Amino acid sequence: MNINQLGEFRLIDRLNRILPIDDKDVIVGYGDDCACVKVDDTLLLFTIDIQVEGSHFLKEKINPKDLGWKLSTSNVSDIVSCGGNPRWALLSLGLPKDLEYGFIEGVYQGIREAQDYYGFFTIGGNVSACNQVMIDMAMVGQTDRFVGRFGAKPGDYLYISSYLGLSKSGLELILMDKKEYEDFEKRLINKHYRPIARVDLVETVKQANSCIDISDGLVADLWHIVEKSNVKIVIEKEKLPIHPDLELYCKKYNKNLYDYILYSGEEYQLALTSAKELGLIKVGYVEEGNGVYLKEKSDLKLLEKTGFQNTLPTQQQHHLELTKDLTLLDKRLLHLLLVLS
Amino acid sequence: MNINQLGEFRLIDRLNRILPIDDKDVIVGYGDDCACVKVDDTLLLFTIDIQVEGSHFLKEKINPKDLGWKLSTSNVSDIVSCGGNPRWALLSLGLPKDLEYGFIEGVYQGIREAQDYYGFFTIGGNVSACNQVMIDMAMVGQTDRFVGRFGAKPGDYLYISSYLGLSKSGLELILMDKKEYEDFEKRLINKHYRPIARVDLVETVKQANSCIDISDGLVADLWHIVEKSNVKIVIEKEKLPIHPDLELYCKKYNKNLYDYILYSGEEYQLALTSAKELGLIKVGYVEEGNGVYLKEKSDLKLLEKTGFQNTLPTQQQHHLELTKDLTLLDKRLLHLLLVLS
Numbered sequence: 001m002n003i004n005q006l007g008e009f010r011l012i013d014r015l016n017r018i019l020p021i022d023d024k025d026v027i028v029g030y031g032d033d034c035a036c037v038k039v040d041d042t043l044l045l046f047t048i049d050i051q052v053e054g055s056h057f058l059k060e061k062i063n064p065k066d067l068g069w070k071l072s073t074s075n076v077s078d079i080v081s082c083g084g085n086p087r088w089a090l091l092s093l094g095l096p097k098d099l100e101y102g103f104i105e106g107v108y109q110g111i112r113e114a115q116d117y118y119g120f121f122t123i124g125g126n127v128s129a130c131n132q133v134m135i136d137m138a139m140v141g142q143t144d145r146f147v148g149r150f151g152a153k154p155g156d157y158l159y160i161s162s163y164l165g166l167s168k169s170g171l172e173l174i175l176m177d178k179k180e181y182e183d184f185e186k187r188l189i190n191k192h193y194r195p196i197a198r199v200d201l202v203e204t205v206k207q208a209n210s211c212i213d214i215s216d217g218l219v220a221d222l223w224h225i226v227e228k229s230n231v232k233i234v235i236e237k238e239k240l241p242i243h244p245d246l247e248l249y250c251k252k253y254n255k256n257l258y259d260y261i262l263y264s265g266e267e268y269q270l271a272l273t274s275a276k277e278l279g280l281i282k283v284g285y286v287e288e289g290n291g292v293y294l295k296e297k298s299d300l301k302l303l304e305k306t307g308f309q310n311t312l313p314t315q316q317q318h319h320l321e322l323t324k325d326l327t328l329l330d331k332r333l334l335h336l337l338l339v340l341s
Numbered sequence: 342m343n344i345n346q347l348g349e350f351r352l353i354d355r356l357n358r359i360l361p362i363d364d365k366d367v368i369v370g371y372g373d374d375c376a377c378v379k380v381d382d383t384l385l386l387f388t389i390d391i392q393v394e395g396s397h398f399l400k401e402k403i404n405p406k407d408l409g410w411k412l413s414t415s416n417v418s419d420i421v422s423c424g425g426n427p428r429w430a431l432l433s434l435g436l437p438k439d440l441e442y443g444f445i446e447g448v449y450q451g452i453r454e455a456q457d458y459y460g461f462f463t464i465g466g467n468v469s470a471c472n473q474v475m476i477d478m479a480m481v482g483q484t485d486r487f488v489g490r491f492g493a494k495p496g497d498y499l500y501i502s503s504y505l506g507l508s509k510s511g512l513e514l515i516l517m518d519k520k521e522y523e524d525f526e527k528r529l530i531n532k533h534y535r536p537i538a539r540v541d542l543v544e545t546v547k548q549a550n551s552c553i554d555i556s557d558g559l560v561a562d563l564w565h566i567v568e569k570s571n572v573k574i575v576i577e578k579e580k581l582p583i584h585p586d587l588e589l590y591c592k593k594y595n596k597n598l599y600d601y602i603l604y605s606g607e608e609y610q611l612a613l614t615s616a617k618e619l620g621l622i623k624v625g626y627v628e629e630g631n632g633v634y635l636k637e638k639s640d641l642k643l644l645e646k647t648g649f650q651n652t653l654p655t656q657q658q659h660h661l662e663l664t665k666d667l668t669l670l671d672k673r674l675l676h677l678l679l680v681l682s
Contacts, residue, residue: 081596
């Protein structure tokens with residue numbers, strides 16, 4: 001059996017069972033945005049995330065500074081969603097021998113911008129030869145209260161930290177490869193290339209019962225909370241805020257707004273549950289039960305974990321036609337990217 | 342300019358300058374086996390190391406358990422050489438979609454064996470699509486005294502923790518791809534596949550002024566101490582212990598013993614300097630000055646940092662002929678491996 005047949009989540013589950021954790025200092029192991037360990041009186045958070053050429057980015061398409069920024073953001077976002085501040089990072093680079101120095105220098109400049117913005121320091125690293133560019137970042141954060149996916153309670157409100165759907169529309173615009181873009185399109189593209197982790201909300205996260213960063217899409221990520229907390233989450237459709245740029249995009253390209261708001265990944269906004277008033281956007285509530293539901297007036301519809309993937313193939317075809325300058329290999333990987341995104 | 346023209350050390354140096362560290366809790370940043378930060382009353386050590394298919398191993402040749410063991414060992418060895426005990430690890434996997442599940446399961450079983458032996462726990466990870474198998478491990482260790490490359494002092498003795506030269510001869514035997522091996526050859530091969538980090542020597546390391554693990558070869562690693570400590574290190578040739586299996590190997594294949602003892606990488610033994618009696622193998626001393634020298638009777642010879650690489654090409658050719666079942670790509674990467682090793 002190959003790993004594609006097994007699927008990502010079953011693969012991870014099987015592998016993790018080979019490495020059980022038996023350490024009283026480990027507060028949280030696998031299965032959340034971060035692992036958490038206790039060192040003296042401090043809770044440290046650990047996460048690791050990678051960007052692989054072809055799977056996560058196309059080298060000819062991406063500005064290397066954006067790549068460095070995005071890699072940093074995805075790690076910081078994991079730390080923030082567990083209630084922590086980012087502190088230290090380690091980098092592991094896999095680089096082809098013939099890579100131009102300017103590319104990796106640009107990646108580092110993007111990481112520097114992210115360090116200055118988010119307030120962490122890179123303290124170590126490692127370089128190896130690899131056929132593809134791959135940049136792995138491990139990050140350490142610090143908190144005094146771990147907030148995870150497992151604490152949602154019936155009676156909680158469901159909050160999100162901002163508009164959703166922008167990253168996915170931005171990616172689609174990039175893949176259209178147009179000669180000219182309208183202003184709103186440029187803004188959406190920028191949301192994809194320069195997402196911002198909500199390091200400004202760390203204190204708010206610490207007030208919540210559960211939190212997750214929206215990297216797989218709102219529905220997929222709420223399912224993680226549902227499964228870890230054993231609750232039912234109801235999204236109230238009319239409460240979901242609609243970003244004016246996304247509205248313009250969906251009108252122009254005849255798309256369904258909620259395919260974006262509910263399923264766009266790499267948003268790096270937060271979804272939180274709490275019985276308190278958190279001062280964020282209230283878009284639903286938590287009940288006893290199981291599953292993620294969309295409520296429209298009195299109608300309640302179960303949202304499948306994998307609901308969106310089925311609607312992708314024709315879009316993929318469309319995108320692949322629009323990126324004729326990519327190699328066949330890149331196209332195969334782009335296909336994979338779209339399936340995973 | 343591409344990164345190959347720049348060279349690994351100049352590349353790392355340039356990149357690190359883009360990310361300066363300004364954090365009072367960071368005790369040691371770049372340039373040692375581990376970074377070190379202070380958390381409350383504890384010193385934490387951080388390192389990260391990767392195994393990339395083609396650069397570090399050939400998938401068809403390696404037992405995946407050995408791969409998991411070796412990846413763990415290289416990280417543990419960095420922690421140990423800074424005087425720490427390994428505590429926690431994070432894994433980042435890049436896997437081709439068509440990879441057999443059994444391969445990655447084997448890698449995890451090897452990591453499990455290493456965890457049980459060295460006493461650490463893997464607490465988190467991440468899986469991505471990649472054309473090559475690549476397995477990145479970040480590790481956290483703990484100590485009460487950081488020992489680095491910078492503390493060597495004139496008057497120190499030079500110690501090593503055991504025989505050297507076994508890993509390189511083992512690798513050469515593997516690449517010969519023989520149908521049958523003699524017993525001593527099997528033992529050397531095992532030293533390459535199953536190196537052991539000296540976690541038993543952590544308390545001894547803490548007594549030393551400087552320490553490094555021998556991953557690049559004794560001479561190359563002593564140069565790191567020389568540069569960080571501003572000292573001269575003299576190796577006394579007649580004090581270097583000769584392993585009987587290595588002696589058999591060099592006789593059989595007409596090799597020079599000291600090409601192995603001085604230049605074999607991936608040994609994961611330790612080189613230490615201290616004015617105290619450490620109970621290890623005393624093979625030289627530290628003086629004021631600069632450079633790594635070999636003393637034979639009254640003759641003192643400077644050992645270049647890059648001395649050994651010049652003697653490799655004919656051996657590479659030989660090995661490549663002996664590995665006819667490898668793809669052209671693997672051969673190219675094997676070439677790279679030999680140049681880097």
